[in-house]
Amino acid sequence: MVKMFQAGPPGKSIKSDCQVCYTPGSEPLKIEIESKVQALFSKTIRDLAESSFTKLGIASGSVQIKDFGALPFVMMAQIETVVKRAHPELVSVSLLPEFKQHAQYKTTRGRFRRSRLYLPGNQPKLFLNAGIHRPDCIILDLEDSVPPSEKDAARHIVRNALRTLDFFESERLVRINQGELGMLDLEAIVPHNVHVILLPKAETAEQVIAMDHKVREILKREGIDRPVYYMPILESALGVLNAREIALASKFNIALAMGLEDYTADIGTERTLEGTESFFARSMLVNAARAAGIQPIATVFSDVSNEAALRANVREAKALGFDGMGCIHPRQIKPIHEEFAPNAATVEQAKRIILAADDAQARGLGVVAVGSKMIDPPVVKRAERTIRMAVDIGMLPESWKLEV
C-alpha cells in the first residue's frame, strides 16, 4: 500500500499557513494546489512549490497543497517537513529562504529584557506582526507550546522565520527542547542569527556546558564569529539550588529565568497568586544572577485579561530584584514596560547625575559630583540606564537635555 505523508495544521479555520500531502510514487511529480488567495497568487505559489520539491530532490509522486495565505517561508517549511517525514534520510538537506538584511541585526549583552513575548513555534501567523508591539525580546518557542508531533515542523518554521522576518530590533530568542531534541534544535537554528537560546529545565551546570559546546561547534563549522547568548530557565528544586553554578557555567549566559509552573509542581505544591511558595526560589535566582553579573528574569503571568493583577505582579517582581518577565500576549508588553520604569524621583536624580557627568567631562575633570557628593562610575552607568528606559517608554523626550 502507498503511504501518504502530511504536514501543516489540521482543520479548516487556518490562517497564514498551509497543509501539504505527499504520496511518494514512481510517476513524475504532480502538484495540485488549492489556495484561499488563488486569484492573486496562483502562479507564485506554483512556482514556489515546484522549485521547493526540485531543490529537495523530489521528482516523482503526487502532492496536494491546501493554502490559507501562507507566506513563502511557511510554505517552504511545510514542504520540507512533509518531504523529511517521507524520507528521513534527507536529514542534512535544508530548504532555506533568503536571509534578509533586516533579520541580521545584532544584540548586546546588557540590553533591556523587561518583556519577552512567547510565540508558539508552529503558529507562524502569530510571528508576522509580533515585532510591531516592540517587546524587548521575542521567543520563538520549540518546547512546551509545540506538541511532540509538530516538533520537526516548528523547527523548520522557526528557522525560516529567523531568516525572513523583521522583528524590529526585538532580541531574537529561541526556546529549545530538552535533551537530544534540543541538540537537533540547535543544529537548525544556531546558524541563523539567533541572539539568545533559552535552555529549559536547567538543573546543572553541565547542561549549560553541553549546550555551549554544541553551539560553539556549530558556530565554528559555519564560520560565524558573533556570540550566541544563553538564558537558562530554572524550573525545579534542583535547578534553584544549583542556581549559582548554572549562572556561572558559561560566559555567554546573560540571564537566568524563572519557570514557576513546573517549579511549584516539583516542590509538591500549587502556584498561588500571592506566590509565597516560590518566594525562596525567586529570591535565590535573583541573588545567583546578580552574583554572576547577569539579569534575573521573572516568570510569565498567564491571566491575559487581568491587567491590574499583571501590574501588581510586575511591581512585586521588580521589588524582588527582577529585571524583566515573560509575556504570552502582546497586550501585556506595555504594562510590563510601564511598571519596570523608574519612578519620577529616580529619573530626576539620574538626570542630575548625567548632567554632572557631562559637565565633568567638558571641564576635563576625572571626578563627577552632584552638589558636594562624589558619584562613582557604576552609579553613572546606572543613571544612563535609567534615562534610556525613561526615554524608551516616553517618560522623557529624547531631547531632554535641551529642555533642562
Next chain:
Amino acid sequence: MKKNYEFIKNAVGRMVPTEVNGKKVVPFQGIRSYKPEGHKTAPPISSCSDYPMDGNKIVGSIKEALEKAGLKDGMTISSHHHFRNGDLIMNQVFDAAAELNKKGLMWFPSAAFPCHEPMIKHLDSGVIHHIEGSLNGPLGKYASEGKMDGLAVLRSHGGRWQAIQDGDVHIDIAVIAAPTADPLGNATGDRGPSACGLLGFGLADSMYADKVIVVTDNLVPFPCIPWQIQGQNVDYVVVLDKVGDPDKIVSGTTQLTKSPDRLYIAELTARFVKAAGIMQDGFSFQGGAGGTALAFAIYLKDMMQEAGVKARFVRGGSTKYLVEMLEEGLTDYILDGQTFDLDGVRSMRENEGHVNTSPFTSYNWHGKGNFASMVDVVVLGATEVDVNFNANVVTHSDGQMLHGIGGWQNCLFSKCTILPIPAFRDRIPVIVDEVTTIVGPGELVDVIVTERGIAINPLREDLIQATKDSGLPIRTIEEIKAEIDDLIGSVPQKPKLTDEPIGVVNWVDGTVIDTIFKIDK
C-alpha cells in the same frame, strides 16, 4: 442574456457604462464638478378625500397593502436597514409579490444583509429583476457571479437620498418597518419591543415615494410621539407580530476588536489625532462601525479625559462607547445616523443630547450644505488603498463585490479622513499600485494608519508639519508598501476579470465613478 454596454472614460480614468438599467447616466467629472440643474422630483398630489377621516389606515396584511398600493410588474419597492441583519419584513414583502405573480420588480434597499439570502430565489424566478443598493454577503456573491439581470448600483447613504430627491430613482412603493406606529402612519424607531433607534434611512422614501406602507408590531393610539416618520406621508399601516429582531442590529461590525494588531492601529490613530492638534475643546469626530473604529473611540476617550478636552459633537453610528462619552459629559451631542446597539437605542430615547439625523442633514450632496464636511476627523475602513490614496470599500483585491458603501463616501469630506487598516490580510496586501474599484478619490483621503506605520497624503502638508516631531511612526505610503511586498514575497497578480459589468459605483452627486466587472472563472 447580457446586453452590450457602451463605455466612456471618466475623470478618474475608469471606464464606466453610459447607460445603467435603462437610464442614461453621467460619468464622474471630479469631486465637486457636476451640478445638475432643474427641480427636485415630487410625489403625486394627494387629497384627504381619499383617506379615512378617522385616521385609521390599517389594512389586514402586507399582501393586501401591496395590492391596494397598486403593485405592478416592473415597479420599484424600497426598504431600509435600520434592523440591519435583523429585518423580518422584506422577505415577506417579496414573497407576497411572488404570490401576486408580479415580475421584473426592482428592490431598492438602503442596504441588504445576509438575512436577505432568500431574495435569491426571487431573483432566479424573475420576481425581482435587480437590486440597487448595498449588497453584502450572499447577495453580493450572487451579483459578483453575474447572475443578476441588470446592474447593481452602489450608492452611499447620501447618494441614495440624492438619487431619490433628484428623481434618478423613482420609488413606486416604500415599505418602512416601524418599531412603533399609530393608525395614521406616524412612526418611530426609538421605542417598542423591537426598538432599533432611528428611521432616518426611510425618511426620503416617505417623502418622495408614490405610496408608503408602514409595518409595525407595536400599534399605539394617535399620536405616536416622536413622529420620526409623519403619517401625512403614509398610505397604509400593517400590523404584524414582529417586524424585526433588534438583537441582530449588533452585527459583526459592531464588536470591539480583540486583535492586538488592530488595537495597536486604533491606538496609533488616536495618538495621531492628538498629535495633529485635532483633539481640542469643541472638536468633533466620527467613529464608525468596525472593531478598529470602536477601539479608536475608546483610546481617544482616555486621551480626552486625561487632557480635559470635551467634544461639541460626535457623529455616530452610535454604540455604547459613544453613549458613555455622552453620559460622562465628554461630548455635548451625539448626532446619530444609525444605531448600532441597544445602548444607543436607549440613549436616543432618554437623552436629548442624542439626536437622530437623516441622510439629508448629514450626507446629501445636493442640498444647501451637509454637516459631514464640518466634522473634524473621521475614521473609516477600506479593503484597499493605492499609492495615490485612492480607496476601495466595496470590492476585494480578488474582484469579489462584498461590501456596501454606507456613509463612507459622504464622510470623506470631513476635515481629516483617516483610514486605520491592517497593512495586509492573509498575505493580501492592503496598499496596492491601483485599487480594484475607486470608491473614494485619493484627494479626500488624508491619512492611512497601519500596524507598519502612518502615511500622510502629501497634499496635507499641514498634517505632515503638525506631526513631524510627534515620535509617531510616520512614513511614506511607498515605504509601507515596499515592506509588505517584501513580506508577502511577491506583488499579487491581477485577478482575471471579464469585460462584463455587474455593477457600478456612484459618486455622491449621482455620477458614475467606477464599474465592477464580473470575475473570469
